[in-house]
Amino acid sequence: MTTLDxxxxxxxxxxxxxxxxxxxxxxxxxxxxxxxxxxGNLLIKQGFLSCSEWVNIFSEEIKKAQVQGDPDRGDTxxxxxxxxxxxxxxxxxxxxxxxxxxxxxxxxxxxxxxxxGVPLAIENAYLETDDNHxxxxxxxxxxxxxxxxxxxxxxxxxxxxxxxxR
Numbered sequence: 001m002t003t004l005d006x007x008x009x010x011x012x013x014x015x016x017x018x019x020x021x022x023x024x025x026x027x028x029x030x031x032x033x034x035x036x037x038x039x040g041n042l043l044i045k046q047g048f049l050s051c052s053e054w055v056n057i058f059s060e061e062i063k064k065a066q067v068q069g070d071p072d073r074g075d076t077x078x079x080x081x082x083x084x085x086x087x088x089x090x091x092x093x094x095x096x097x098x099x100x101x102x103x104x105x106x107x108x109x110x111x112x113x114x115x116x117g118v119p120l121a122i123e124n125a126y127l128e129t130d131d132n133h134x135x136x137x138x139x140x141x142x143x144x145x146x147x148x149x150x151x152x153x154x155x156x157x158x159x160x161x162x163x164x165x166r
Contacts, residue, residue, distance in 0.1 A: 028078070029078075032078075032082070033078035033081075036078055036081050036082045036085055037078070037081065039085060040054065040081060040084075040085055043085075043088070048088075048092060048094070049088065049092070054084075054088075057084045057087065057088055058080065058081065058084045060084075061080045061081075061083045061084040061087070062080045065079075065080055065083075086100070103122075106122055106125040107122060107125070109124075109125040110122050110123070110124040110125040111124075112129075113125060113126075113127040113129055114127070
């Protein structure tokens, strides 16, 4: 059992209702934003940090981004939230840098290996791909897919919140 297991178990047992802005539009632009928000709140609820500690860590990440040129239009809010979560989990020993980097690599490979229309899952990092495979000398069925992904991945795919899952 890892330090994060109680948090992740609660996250899977406590569904998040849709959160809407006053105009009826969703608060979160993508599912990773909602997941990051939920994990941050669960870390506070589970006592890994206080609300004021979170505000300080999150504020530091926003200030750091502004120094680096972030125009602070609101569209990078959850990227800062995610950066703060990653930093917090490493600093508090909820994960370590090597484990975190390994998970990032697995997710990167999963994105590259996942066929179009198939849900993204870390297990897809282990799917066979058709690299270095000659399809013209035989006619058997393959488990793997026959298209290639760009090596340039969307930023939200490079740093999925689920790196902290088992």
